[in-house]
Amino acid sequence: MHIAEGFLPPLHAAxxxxxxxxxxxxxxxxxxxxxxxxxxxxxxxxxxGAFTFVLSAIKLPSVTGSSSHPTGxxxxxxxxxxxxxxxxxxxxxxxxxxxxxxGGLTTLGANVFAMAIAGPWAxxxxxxxxxxxxxxxxxxxxxxxxxxxxTTYCVTSVQLALAYPDATHxxxxxxxxxxxxxxxxxxxxxxxxxILGVLLFGFFARVAAPELxxxxxxxxxxxxxxx
Amino acid sequence: xxxxxxxxxxxxxxxRARRVGEKVALSLALVLTALLTPAWPGSLAVAVISVALIxxxxxxxxxxxxxxxxxxxxxxxVGALPVAIHFGTDGWGLGPLxxxxxxxxxxxxxxxxxxxxxxxxxxxxxTTPMVDLLTWLRTLRIPDPILxxxxxxxxxxxxxxxxxxxxxxxxxxxxxxxxSVTRRWAAMAATTGSIMLRxxxxxxxxxxxxxxxxxEDSLRTLAPARPRSWxxxxxxxxxxxxxxxxSWGLT
Numbered sequence: 001m002h003i004a005e006g007f008l009p010p011l012h013a014a015x016x017x018x019x020x021x022x023x024x025x026x027x028x029x030x031x032x033x034x035x036x037x038x039x040x041x042x043x044x045x046x047x048x049g050a051f052t053f054v055l056s057a058i059k060l061p062s063v064t065g066s067s068s069h070p071t072g073x074x075x076x077x078x079x080x081x082x083x084x085x086x087x088x089x090x091x092x093x094x095x096x097x098x099x100x101x102x103g104g105l106t107t108l109g110a111n112v113f114a115m116a117i118a119g120p121w122a123x124x125x126x127x128x129x130x131x132x133x134x135x136x137x138x139x140x141x142x143x144x145x146x147x148x149x150x151t152t153y154c155v156t157s158v159q160l161a162l163a164y165p166d167a168t169h170x171x172x173x174x175x176x177x178x179x180x181x182x183x184x185x186x187x188x189x190x191x192x193x194x195i196l197g198v199l200l201f202g203f204f205a206r207v208a209a210p211e212l213x214x215x216x217x218x219x220x221x222x223x224x225x226x227x
Numbered sequence: 228x229x230x231x232x233x234x235x236x237x238x239x240x241x242x243r244a245r246r247v248g249e250k251v252a253l254s255l256a257l258v259l260t261a262l263l264t265p266a267w268p269g270s271l272a273v274a275v276i277s278v279a280l281i282x283x284x285x286x287x288x289x290x291x292x293x294x295x296x297x298x299x300x301x302x303x304x305v306g307a308l309p310v311a312i313h314f315g316t317d318g319w320g321l322g323p324l325x326x327x328x329x330x331x332x333x334x335x336x337x338x339x340x341x342x343x344x345x346x347x348x349x350x351x352x353x354t355t356p357m358v359d360l361l362t363w364l365r366t367l368r369i370p371d372p373i374l375x376x377x378x379x380x381x382x383x384x385x386x387x388x389x390x391x392x393x394x395x396x397x398x399x400x401x402x403x404x405x406x407s408v409t410r411r412w413a414a415m416a417a418t419t420g421s422i423m424l425r426x427x428x429x430x431x432x433x434x435x436x437x438x439x440x441x442x443e444d445s446l447r448t449l450a451p452a453r454p455r456s457w458x459x460x461x462x463x464x465x466x467x468x469x470x471x472x473x474s475w476g477l478t
Contacts (some may be wrong), residue, residue, distance in 0.1 A: 042372055106262050106344065
């Protein structure tokens, strides 16, 4: 769920750039540090970025007949941490704007904040919470993916409501409108992404855990491998 | 697929030979003009100029331009709906959901800004391959590792998109779309997992190949020499100035 080009007033667009920049710079420093440790990390992160982009080509089955696609930022936050996802998400959003005409350049700051910062941090927070209370990994992964998706949707609605308050009921009226309009697709999508997380990591646990080790992601395996 | 369409068009466009910085300046100037000038006549003028440049000197097919703008147009229409509608008793509508002339005007203005901005981005996207853009970004002193991750992401995503399309096509041929919802969920998880594993596998092989060629810390490539075009710069200035003058004159 991206805000399209030209949709935010100039001051709002600029303000979201200002808000998002420190997170992206922080993420860029983390990525540069990882890359200097080993060139393999660069390739792994590039693969994660490409995978996040390609996820949008995978349609989730829906009982309503419509279809949606996952964002993958929750899984990315669990695997690589939220700072890295801030930079990877920015790269992916820039590619989506220029290669898919999805999103925009003046709305990039707002979209980065919603999808690459707020979503991953919220998902990661839930993941850490579940781990802290010794919850099962599958539950942590699925809740992290669902929360990241849901947070992105809520933050985008807040951004639009701030830009276009309702003529009668102000910000809250506008927030109800935007949340209500996108809820029929975004709420099932959040649940769907959580279910995808359970099935996906079940798939890895069943057939591919040794491969993850062989492919050079040993550090991440203990954090994501389903029991 | 749109990703391939826009990128293929960028590689084939005669404007690929132009300096990337000049095209970035043109596109960004048009994007900002579309945002900052009134919808009428500013955004309309930016949209007309962008379409004329894309279909004219940049020689992009009209059918391609139409195909790549249909999806964002759909998002714009859906996004503009809540702006047109408000809670109240005035105007006309269903229950508390009302539409007024002011709301419709605001939504129409948003649509105009959005369409013009999207077309202005298309001026850059359909004439500049991502590889050229990433090479140009080095001049802005962005750290090498970040640009390399972006470049590797770009190269990998086409391989992955092809793999994804092949896997999905194979599933369709096996009547995967006709299966029960439970089976489709299981198949979709397996698809996603397989693609993720293939990604890591290809990445590992790419790493080994690069190491064999002495890759240590950066992947610098040479960019073709592109002469500065004062005519192009003048055209950019003239287009943007014309829109601003038109906007001031008519508002």
